[in-house]
Amino acid sequence: xxxxxxxxxxxxxxxxxxxxxxxxxxxxxxxxxxxxxxxxxxxxxxxxxxxxxxxxxxxxxxxxxxxxxxxxxxxxxxxxxxxxxxxxxxxxxxxxxxxxxxxxxxxxxxxxxxxxxxxxxxxxxxxxxxxxxxxxxxxxxxxxxxxxxxxxxxxxxxxxxxxxxxxxxxxxxxxxxxxxxxxxxxxxxxxxxxxxxxxxxxxxxxxxxxxxxxxxxxxxxxxxxxxxxxxxxxxxxxxxxxxxxxxxxxxxxxxxxxxxxxxxxxxxxxxxxxxxx
Amino acid sequence: xxxxxxxxxxxxxxxxxxxxxxxxxxxxxxxxxxxxxxxxxxxxxxxxxxxxxxxxxxxxxxxxxxxxxxxxxxxxxxxxxxxxxxxxxxxxxxxxxxxxxxxxxxxxxxxxxxxxxxxxxxxxxxxxxxxxxxxxxxxxxxxxxxxxxxxxxxxxxxxxxxxxxxxxxxxxxxxxxxxxxxxxxxxxxxxxxxxxxxxxxxxxxxxxxxxxxxxxxxxxxxxxxxxxxxxxxxxxxxxxxxxxxxxxxxxxxxxxxxxxxxxxxxxxxxxxxxxxxxxxxxxxxxxxxxxxxxxxxxxxxxxxxxx
Numbered sequence: 234x235x236x237x238x239x240x241x242x243x244x245x246x247x248x249x250x251x252x253x254x255x256x257x258x259x260x261x262x263x264x265x266x267x268x269x270x271x272x273x274x275x276x277x278x279x280x281x282x283x284x285x286x287x288x289x290x291x292x293x294x295x296x297x298x299x300x301x302x303x304x305x306x307x308x309x310x311x312x313x314x315x316x317x318x319x320x321x322x323x324x325x326x327x328x329x330x331x332x333x334x335x336x337x338x339x340x341x342x343x344x345x346x347x348x349x350x351x352x353x354x355x356x357x358x359x360x361x362x363x364x365x366x367x368x369x370x371x372x373x374x375x376x377x378x379x380x381x382x383x384x385x386x387x388x389x390x391x392x393x394x395x396x397x398x399x400x401x402x403x404x405x406x407x408x409x410x411x412x413x414x415x416x417x418x419x420x421x422x423x424x425x426x427x428x429x430x431x432x433x434x435x436x437x438x439x440x441x442x443x444x445x446x447x448x449x450x451x452x453x454x455x456x457x458x459x460x461x462x463x464x465x466x467x468x469x470x471x472x473x474x475x476x477x478x479x480x481x482x483x484x485x486x487x488x489x490x491x492x493x494x495x496x497x498x499x500x501x502x503x504x505x506x507x508x509x510x
Numbered sequence: 511x512x513x514x515x516x517x518x519x520x521x522x523x524x525x526x527x528x529x530x531x532x533x534x535x536x537x538x539x540x541x542x543x544x545x546x547x548x549x550x551x552x553x554x555x556x557x558x559x560x561x562x563x564x565x566x567x568x569x570x571x572x573x574x575x576x577x578x579x580x581x582x583x584x585x586x587x588x589x590x591x592x593x594x595x596x597x598x599x600x601x602x603x604x605x606x607x608x609x610x611x612x613x614x615x616x617x618x619x620x621x622x623x624x625x626x627x628x629x630x631x632x633x634x635x636x637x638x639x640x641x642x643x644x645x646x647x648x649x650x651x652x653x654x655x656x657x658x659x660x661x662x663x664x665x666x667x668x669x670x671x672x673x674x675x676x677x678x679x680x681x682x683x684x685x686x687x688x689x690x691x692x693x694x695x696x697x698x699x700x701x702x703x704x705x706x707x708x709x710x711x712x713x714x715x716x717x718x719x720x721x722x723x724x725x726x727x728x729x730x731x732x733x734x735x736x737x738x739x740x741x742x743x744x745x746x747x748x749x750x751x752x753x754x755x756x757x758x759x760x761x762x763x764x765x766x767x768x769x770x771x772x773x774x775x776x777x778x779x780x781x782x783x784x785x786x787x788x789x790x791x792x793x794x795x796x797x798x799x800x801x802x803x804x805x806x807x808x809x810x811x812x813x814x815x816x817x
Contacts, residue, residue, distance in 0.1 A: 310787055338784040340791070342802040346780040353779040361775065372553055388784045402675070402705040404551050404762055411763070467756055 236263035237301065237423055238287075238391060244295030245282050256282050258449045260296070262442060267421040271434035273482065274444030274453075275490055280427040281395055283444075287425060288314050288393050300390060310338045313384030313422075315397040319376040321368040327379045328364045331355060331386050338387045354382040358412050374405035378412065385416055392417070394426035398433065407466070410436060418463055431482045435460075436469060443485045454485050511578055512539035513699060514563060514667055519572030521558055532558050534725040536572070538718070540667070540701055545693055547702040547710035548728070549758060550720030551766060556703045559720065560671045563701065564590045577666070586614040589660030593672040595652040597644040597659075603631065604640045607659045614663045630662040634688060650681030654688070661692065667699040668692075675705065682709075683742060689713060690739075707758045711751060712740055719758050721765035729761055781805040 243260040246253045257279040264270055272280045285291040287298055289308035298305045300312075321330045331351040339347050355364040358378040368376050377397060384392060397413070398406040414437060417424060428434050434441045438458055445453040456478060460469050469475055516538040522531040532555040540546050550556045561567040562574045565583040574581040576588065584590075597606050607627045615623060631640050634654040644652055653673055660668060670689070674682045690713060693700055704710050710717045711734055719729040736750050745751050782802040 310784060337787065339782060339802060341785055342780065342782050346782060346802070349778045349780050353777050356775065356777055374552070402552055403707060404549070404705055404759070407759055408551075408763055408766055467760060470752060470756060 235302070236299075237266040237268070238264040238425075239299045240283070240287070240296070241299065242296035243283065243286065243293065243298065245279070245286060245291070246294045255449045256447055257286075257451065258295075259451050262452065264423055264425065266423055268440065269417065269424045269438045270426070271438035271441045272425065272427045272444060273429055273431065273434050273441060273486070274450065275446055275486065276429065278444050278447045278490070279450040280429075280444055284393055284395050284425060284427050287391070288312055290314075310334065310387050311390045313387050313389035313392050315377075315380045315384045315392070315394045317396045317399050319368070319380035321376060321379055323368050326365045326367055327355060327360060327371065327375075327382075328352075330368075330379060331383045334383060334387050350386050351382075354386040354416075355379070357416060358382045372405075374401055374409060377401065377409060381409070381413060381416065385420060385422070388420075389422060392422045392424040392426075394424065394428075396427055396429070398428075398430075406430075406433070411466075413437070414464065431479060431486070434458075434482070435475065435478060436464065436466060441482065443482065443490070446490050453490060454481075456481060511575075513542045513544075513577060514538070514540040514701065515573075515575040516559075516562060516569075517573050517575070519562060519569035519574060521555075521562065521567065521569050531725050532723055533562075533569075533727070535727050536562075538728060540699060543697050543699055545700045545702070545713065545715045546731075547704060547714035547717045548720050549704055549707050549710045549717060549762065550726065551722050551762065552705055554720050554723045555726040556705075556720055557671055560590070560669050560701070560703050564588055564669055586610075586663040587666045588669055589663055589665030589667070590669045590671060591653070591656045591660050591673045593675055595644070595649075595656045597652060597655055599644050602641050602643055603636060603647070603655050604628075606644070606655060607631065607662050610659050611662050626662055630658040633661065633692070634658045648681070650677050650685060653677065653685060657685075657688070657692075661696075661698075665698070667701065670700065670702040672703055672705065674709065686713060686742070694738075707755050707762075708746075710758075711736070711754055712742055712745055717754065717758060719761050719765075721762070729765070732757055783808070 240260055240262040243257065244255065245257040246255050260283060262270070272283065274280050282291060286293050287305070289305055289312065321327070322333070325333070328351055331354065332347065335347050335350050339350065352364070355361070358381050360375060360378055360382070363371060363375060371379070380397065398409055401409065410433060426437065435458055441456040441458060442452055443454040443456065444450050458478065460472055460474070516536050519533060519536040520531070521533040522529050524530050536559065548556060548559065558567060562569055563581065565581045565585065565588070598609070601609065604627055607630060608623065611623050611626050615626070631637055634657055636651060636654055636658065639647060639651060644655070647655070657673070674685055677685065686709065692698060702710065702713060714734055716731050716733050718731045720726050721729060732754055734754060736745060736748050781804055783805060785802070
């Protein structure tokens with residue numbers, strides 16, 4: 234079976250005065266359509282490098298990334314990115330910030346339809362009464378909601394999230410995880426998310442890819458997460474599998490990430506745990 | 511009668527035609543020697559709530575009382591630590607604390623006051639930095655100066671307004687331990703405001719959620735039954751920890767959700783597909799113009815593959 238998105242022997246090398254610095258090496262991952270994959274690892278291990286290569290924002294130096302049978306060569310609207318800081322244009326309102334991308338991608342649609350799209354996504358993320366405010370008037374959590382709406386509004390083939398909740402306080406983070414999950418469940422966009430929060434990855438994803446410490450970071454372990462969807466935080470935390478999965482991940486981050494034992498992929502049939510639809 | 515008390519207090523800001531009711535019907539009772547934490551969203555009105563107790567704002571309706579007497583203004587018996595440290599930048603650590611001590615204990619001799627300042631600098635482990643200016647200190651050290659300044663006034667209650675929110679995880683953990691130690695050694699009454707449920711459970715005897723604003727109010731108080739001393743590494747495995755955390759988070763998220771569900775508007779999502787921007791756009795788009803691809807028009811065909 235052909236994968237929806239495939240990262241094949243992906244590597245990233247930077248030239249440095251002491252010779253080539255290998256950041257990521259031999260990274261192999263196949264994602265199925267509609268799957269939510271989380272990438273966890275220590276800060277600086279190269280998680281974000283992998284994500285920005287998929288986004289096309291950073292050049293691929295070894296291997297390649299194939300999305301729907303085509304190799305990716307640069308950034309494009311078929312991959313929506315949510316950054317850690319929402320990166321909104323400060324002189325535009327939330328609505329105008331979202332419209333910016335919509336006007337490009339839906340240029341054949343009527344203006345009314347384009348406005349409907351922005352209105353829909355901004356309301357769904359909970360900004361129904363604040364969408365005509367400028368970023369400066371919004372709280373950090375609300376700005377990140379705009380970032381989520383902007384990414385979904387373009388109907389991307391893939392959603393890439395780079396620690397989207399890293400800068401938020403604990404409560405706002407829980408709230409936005411729910412917003413993201415609700416929206417993702419209706420749209421079923423294949424998602425790759427970088428995080429270092431173990432609970433967050435367990436709550437959101439279908440599979441958790443653990444990365445070893447850099448340099449020469451690669452996949453150390455892949456943990457399938459099979460909690461039924463739609464997910465409820467309470468039910469998940471009380472689920473019998475929650476504690477063992479959590480301790481497996483914590484164990485990896487505390488001990489396993491330092492061992493340089495690359496992950497050996499199982500045959501495709503076993504490794505690719507399809508999203509529990 | 512409780513030691514520190516707020517009774518049916520309301521507070522709002524702004525003129526009549528553009529008014530935001532921040533707090534509504536706040537009732538709070540803190541007993542002597544208790545450590546109470548209030549958890550709420552950013553922007554919920556937590557700072558307004560603590561300002562009612564510090565005397566920096568007065569309620570529109572209702573009352574705030576300390577030791578049976580109504581609170582009319584700030585006073586040295588209620589020490590506050592702010593999120594942004596609020597140190598005077600041109601004074602050294604020692605001088606910043608001396609400022610507070612000199613105000614509160616004018617009847618003491620200079621030597622006594624100096625000793626008091628030195629004692630509290632030592633308490634937060636800043637003796638080597640006593641002669642430094644705030645800008646020469648890290649965020650965590652500055653916050654420790656602010657804590658020492660509040661404690662040096664000999665307050666009967668310590669009001670902590672998100673003192674750790676601006677700090678990184680490691681410094682945060684370090685200061686949490688220091689707060690626990692101060693609590694254990696002096697048995698001070700402490701009211702902590704935070705947006706981190708984990709921090710509240712780790713430190714406090716009782717946690718009270720503040721619902722999302724506007725019209726924020728306090729929820730049911732949750733006693734933290736986990737025995738002390740509490741260890742941050744193992745506390746997460748305690749069965750009560752999970753229960754209390756879940757209870758708080760569920761309550762707060764529900765309050766935020768119910769606030770948003772009031773919006774009732776018809777939403778339409780056009781069923782159109784994005785254009786492929788890698789293809790060249792028509793040079794004259796208005797000639798032979800076509801609309802967007804409708805999802806309903808996409809034909810799905812089943813292709814049988816011969817073996």
